[in-house]
Amino acid sequence: MSLYKKNFLKMLDLSKEDILEYLKTAAFLKEKKHKGEAHDVLRGKNIALIFEKTSTRTRCSFEVAAADLGMHPVYLDPKSSQIGKKESIADTAKVLGRMFDAIEYRGYGQEIVEALATYSGVPTYNGLTNESHPTQILADLLTIQEKFGTVEGKTLAYYGDARYNMGNSLMVGAVKMGMNFTACCPQKYFPDASLIEKCREIAKETGSVLTFTEDPNEGSKNADVVYTDVWVSMGEPAEVWETRIRDLSPYKVTAAVMKNAKPNAVFMHCLPAFHDLETEVSKEIYEKFGLTDMEVTDEVFLGKQSVVFDEAENRMHTIKAVMYATLLPPQK
Ligand code: CP
Numbered sequence: 001m002s003l004y005k006k007n008f009l010k011m012l013d014l015s016k017e018d019i020l021e022y023l024k025t026a027a028f029l030k031e032k033k034h035k036g037e038a039h040d041v042l043r044g045k046n047i048a049l050i051f052e053k054t055s056t057r058t059r060c061s062f063e064v065a066a067a068d069l070g071m072h073p074v075y076l077d078p079k080s081s082q083i084g085k086k087e088s089i090a091d092t093a094k095v096l097g098r099m100f101d102a103i104e105y106r107g108y109g110q111e112i113v114e115a116l117a118t119y120s121g122v123p124t125y126n127g128l129t130n131e132s133h134p135t136q137i138l139a140d141l142l143t144i145q146e147k148f149g150t151v152e153g154k155t156l157a158y159y160g161d162a163r164y165n166m167g168n169s170l171m172v173g174a175v176k177m178g179m180n181f182t183a184c185c186p187q188k189y190f191p192d193a194s195l196i197e198k199c200r201e202i203a204k205e206t207g208s209v210l211t212f213t214e215d216p217n218e219g220s221k222n223a224d225v226v227y228t229d230v231w232v233s234m235g236e237p238a239e240v241w242e243t244r245i246r247d248l249s250p251y252k253v254t255a256a257v258m259k260n261a262k263p264n265a266v267f268m269h270c271l272p273a274f275h276d277l278e279t280e281v282s283k284e285i286y287e288k289f290g291l292t293d294m295e296v297t298d299e300v301f302l303g304k305q306s307v308v309f310d311e312a313e314n315r316m317h318t319i320k321a322v323m324y325a326t327l328l329p330p331q332k
C-alpha cells in the first residue's frame with residue numbers, strides 16, 4: 001500500500017490501513033524531531049497554503065512541517081490573491097498545479113477542496129472545510145494512541161454541535177478505526193442522517209458502537225475521551241450565538257461530565273477554546289450573555305485530564321506525516 005501522490009480530503013476516503021500508516025509515519029517523524037535529527041527529505045518541493053479562514057495551529061503546522069522537511073511553503077489569503085474574486089477555483093487549481101508539488105486549502109465548502117484536487121493534479125490536503133477537518137482527526141488519533149496505547153475499542157464522547165466539521169470527522173475517524181463514538185447534544189445537532197448511515201455501514205465491519213443521546217449525564221458514561229469544540233464555528237453568522245448558547249449550554253464539559261467518564265479518561269478539544277474571559281470574543285459574549293466560559297469550564301480545560309496541548313503539538317507531526325507520505329516517492 002502506498003500513500004504516494006494521494007489527496008487528503010476527508011476521513012471517508014481513507015482506509016483503516018491508510019490511517020495506521022499515517023499514524024506510524026507521524027510517530028516516526030515526531031521521534032526524529034524530538035531527537036533533533038534532520039529529516040529534510042522533501043528538499044526542492046513547494047506547497048501552496050490557501051487560507052480563506054483564519055488559523056493558528058493548521059497554518060503553523062504546515063509551515064513548520066514544510067520547513068523541517070526542506071520544503072518551501074507559500075501562504076495565500078483571499079485578500080492578497082485572486083482566488084474566488086477574479087479567478088475561479090478550477091483556473092486557480094490549474095495554475096497552482098503547474099508551480100507547486102502540493103496544495104493545502106482551508107475554507108468553506110468541501111466541494112472547493114475537492115475541485116482543487118481534481119483540477120490541480122497534485123496532492124491536495126484539506127486544512128478544514130465546513131464539513132470536515134481530517135488533519136485534526138489524525139492528530140487526535142495519534143494523541144489517543146499515545147495516551148492509551150491503542151485507539152481500537154476506545155470510546156469517544158463528543159459534546160456540542162456534532163453536525164459540523166469536527167463532529168462529522170470524529171465520527172467517521174472513530175468508526176474507521178473501530179472506536180466507539182457518542183454524540184451528546186440536542187437532536188437537531190446530530191450529524192446528517194446520510195453520514196450516520198454510512199458510518200453505521202462501516203461500523204458493521206469494524207465493530208464500532210455509535211450512540212446518539214440528548215442526555216448530558218449519559219453521554220460520557222464509560223468514555224475514554226471526552227471531546228468538545230466551539231459552539232459557533234468560523235464563517236457562521238454572529239446571530240446564531242444566542243440560539244447556540246441556549247441549546248448547547250447543558251452540554252458544556254464540566255467536572256461532572258468528566259466524573260461520569262472512566263477514571264483515566266482524557267479531555268480533548270481541537271482548539272481554539274472558550275474557557276475563560278481572555279479573548280475578545282469571550283469578553284463580548286460575557287457582556288451580552290453573562291457567560292464566563294462556554295463549551296468547557298476552565299477547571300476541566302486546565303485540569304489533569306486535559307491533553308489539549310499534546311493534541312495541538314501533534315497537529316504538526318501528523319500534518320508532516322501527510323506531506324511525507326504523499327510526496328516522498330516509495331523507497332526501493
Ligand atoms: N484546531 C485548529 O484547526 O486550529 P486552527 O484554527 O488554529 O488552525
Ligand code: NVA
Pocket residue numbers: 128164165166229230232233234270271272
Ligand atoms: N468547528 C471549528 C473548528 C476549528 C478548528 C470551526 O470550524 O471553526
